[in-house]
Every structure is written in structure tokens, then in C-alpha cells.
Amino acid sequence: MNQVLSKIGQVKANIDISGASSARSASLLCELVELQLMQNVMYQLPQSLMPFRQKIFSHYGQDGIIAEIFRRIGDGSRRFVETGVSPAQNNTNLLLLKGWRGLWIDAGLAKDEGLSTNLQILLREGKLKISRKLVNRDNGRTLLSSRGFAEDLDLISIGIDYNTHHIFTELLSLQPRMFCVAYNGMLPADLDWAAPYDAKAVWDGSTLHGATLGTISAAAEAGGYSLVGCELSGTDAFFVRHDLLQGQFLRPGDAMFHWEPLRMHLGQMQRHRSAMPLPA
Structure with a gap:
């Protein structure tokens, strides 16, 4: 202290x-x-994930929290999918550095020749695949399946703002070991609300986007997952499959306990510019 x-x-x-x-x-x-x-004393409780938050490539502390979750539950195939991703700042660059394989889905990703040399090497070696599509509830499973990422997954990270909740509920049946899902931290956890589905919708910068933590958590429980923590910034929530919990997490499924309000200002800290992952 x-x-x-x-x-x-x-x-x-x-x-x-x-x-x-x-x-x-x-x-x-x-x-x-x-x-x-x-x-905050609740972050000092045994099994809390908050002390492990660390920013390396993620926008906030997701890198460290994801690493700690896999330390507790173990990894399997070391395969991930991330939607809503930029090459330099995302939740999975660190996993690529550790030798994982994955799929990035984002309509705004540059063409292969416009990416860094390191990423081009990963693409050529088949360690990273890219889909430049606007993912939604209707095409999500097809996009993953067409690139060989519809099964045997460790992590699915979803952060596309407007339709996040609808894509999450569609991909729940793929049963990865864990999900990282963006939630609407501007709205209270006990409000049952999700943005109406629109396949072509993108975030317009307003408060009404995505879904509340309580709504996402309820869908997760019904699909076989429990909320185990949120990022301090109030942006992402972490869900672990029920069979992997094994008493290793603090108050799983308690959305009111884990909810964090949106704190986007935490991303203003000066750090070294994020570099692209090197081939493992």
C-alpha cells in the first residue's frame, strides 16, 4: 500500500x-x-482478474486478463477468432506472438500487400487468416466455417459495437473455451436491453448500441458460459465455459458484481507505439 x-x-x-x-x-x-x-477492495479479493490486466497490444488491459484466464483454464488447440480488429491494436496479437493461429474478421482491414511485413509472413505461413467482411448474425458462422474456424476454438473475441450481442448469441453454439465480448458500459447492468438487430448497422456514436452486461450475461448462462470479470475500462466482458470454471473465478455469473462503467479515458495513457506481431 x-x-x-x-x-x-x-x-x-x-x-x-x-x-x-x-x-x-x-x-x-x-x-x-x-x-x-x-x-477498490473488491479487486484485491482472491481469484479477481483485475490485478492481471495489462496492455501490450489491446486497447486497455485485455491482454493480461485473457492471458490469466488461459493460465487458469489451460489452452487447447490455441486457435482464436477476433471480430472488429485493427492490426496494431486488438486482443489477439499477443496470442500470435505465443504461436497461436487465428482468424481476423473486419471489413476495414487493409489488403494483404498493405499490411506489415510481419503480418504478411503470418498470412503466408497460414498462422493468420483474414476475412474482410462486415460480420453479422446471418453470416457469422459461415465466415468462420469457410476459413476453417468453426470448431476446436479457444477464444472468440467480439467487438463490433452495434450488433455485438446478436453475433455473440449466434456463435455461442461453437463452444470455444472462452469469449471476450464488448458490452455497453454506458447502461446499467440490470437493464435488460439490446440494440434491435440490423444486419447492415454500424455504431453511430450514440449511447444505444450493443447490449447491457446483464443481457449478455443471461444469454451466456443459457448457452453454457459464466461471466468471470470485466475490463476496468467498462468495455469488454469475459466468459468461461461452465465445465472449465472449477472454482477458479470470483463470483461467476454475477453481472452486478463484475460490471464496470465505461471509462474510455483510460486509453489516453502514453505508451510505446504498438508493433505488429513477429512470426512465432
Whole structure:
């Protein structure tokens, strides 16, 4: 605790309080906010995932949480699918570095020749496949199946904003070891609400998109999964298959306990620019 308080004091001392805006000051302020948030006693409870959050390639701390979940439940085929992905910032670059194989799905991904050399090597070696399609409830299973990723999966990460919940419920039957799913942290966990399905819809920047954590968690339980934690930023929730829980997680399935409000400002901390994964 004394070390934490000392760190908070150091951060405060380095924040520009003159009124001048700077990226450095914003980053230090975000670090201070994170340090203070992490003093919440529930994050110190045994089996909590929050102490393991770490940003390497992910937008927030998803990299560390995903790694800790697989440390607890083990990995199988070391295969993943991620929807809504950018090459430099996503939830699965770290897995590629560890030798996993996977499929990225995003209509906005550059053509192969426009990707980094490292990614082009992974594509040629068959360790990474790409689908440049707008994924929705109607085509999700087909996209995965056509590229050989409809079975024997460890992770499915879904973060496409508007239709996330509908795609999640469609892919539940594929039974990966875990899901990482974006939820609407602007709405309370106990509100039962999901955006009406529209196959062509994309997020318009409004509050009404995706689904509440409670709605997603209820669908997960019905499909054989339990909520085991959320990212501090209030963006992603993590679900583990029932047969893999084995008493290793804190209050599984309790959406009210695990819910985090949206804290997009936590992504403002200055860090080294994310690099592309090297071939494993």
C-alpha cells in the first residue's frame, strides 16, 4: 500500500497544473486515475482478474486478463477468432506472438500487400487468416466455417459495437473455451436491453448500441458460459465455459458484481507505439 501511495504522489507531482494541456499531463492523469481505481477492495479479493490486466497490444488491459484466464483454464488447440480488429491494436496479437493461429474478421482491414511485413509472413505461413467482411448474425458462422474456424476454438473475441450481442448469441453454439465480448458500459447492468438487430448497422456514436452486461450475461448462462470479470475500462466482458470454471473465478455469473462503467479515458495513457506481431 505504501508503494502505491508513493507512486500516486509521484504521478501527482508530475502533472502539469499550470492549465496548459499536454499529452504527457493527460497520460499522467490517466495513470493516477488507474492507480486510484485499483485500490477498490473488491479487486484485491482472491481469484479477481483485475490485478492481471495489462496492455501490450489491446486497447486497455485485455491482454493480461485473457492471458490469466488461459493460465487458469489451460489452452487447447490455441486457435482464436477476433471480430472488429485493427492490426496494431486488438486482443489477439499477443496470442500470435505465443504461436497461436487465428482468424481476423473486419471489413476495414487493409489488403494483404498493405499490411506489415510481419503480418504478411503470418498470412503466408497460414498462422493468420483474414476475412474482410462486415460480420453479422446471418453470416457469422459461415465466415468462420469457410476459413476453417468453426470448431476446436479457444477464444472468440467480439467487438463490433452495434450488433455485438446478436453475433455473440449466434456463435455461442461453437463452444470455444472462452469469449471476450464488448458490452455497453454506458447502461446499467440490470437493464435488460439490446440494440434491435440490423444486419447492415454500424455504431453511430450514440449511447444505444450493443447490449447491457446483464443481457449478455443471461444469454451466456443459457448457452453454457459464466461471466468471470470485466475490463476496468467498462468495455469488454469475459466468459468461461461452465465445465472449465472449477472454482477458479470470483463470483461467476454475477453481472452486478463484475460490471464496470465505461471509462474510455483510460486509453489516453502514453505508451510505446504498438508493433505488429513477429512470426512465432
